[in-house]
Amino acid sequence: DVVMTQSPLSLPVTLGQPASISCRSSQSLIYSDGNTYLSWFQQRPGQSPRRLIYKVSNRDSGVPDRFSGSGSGTDFTLKISRVEAEDVGVYYCMQGTYWPWTFGQGTKVEIK
């Protein structure tokens, strides 16, 4: 199985400041169709996961533009340009290139 490794696992941030989460895969996530199926999910406390980003850098409808995704191959990053209070929660990267689809361990974002 493809192993997804996130860092850091805990991220205390100051309101209004940027935040960055790294995700590395144990093998390249380029699919046979040429696309890279790396997604990011946000899970607020007590809620279901919500997809923020798909195919590395495409924001889902309704996702604020302060969230951005980047990367290629095996190294990916989720950035929040200015953290707001509603961004508190756990963030997961996920690869959909190989079955079984696998998630990173999660990064807990909290306000300092």
Next chain:
Amino acid sequence: EVQLVESGGGLVQPGGSLRLSCAASGFTFSSYWMSWVRQAPGKGLEWVANINQGGTEKYHVDSVKGRFTISRDNAKNSLYLQMNSLRAEDTAVYYCGRHGTRSCDYWGQGTLVTVSS
């Protein structure tokens, strides 16, 4: 509005069975792959199973293979997960999800399965 509503969770003894259901609305259910994803208490997310639009292609993670079966009824806009030979480590919130671009773009609120004697 896309809605996914899971049901069927509960407390079951080790070795027992449960059938989870997911009622879909707000989209053409028969046009989408669907998934089950689970989350053990206080833990991360684990993909459990995928099924294609017609129910002819199914994938199950190794840890549930031979015990769990994903299925669907497009006439009823419903997704199912039949869980047999349940173990303590199957205790989790089970989410159904609609596929979009090889991940899930919509998720239900989840249903809790507790396996304990």
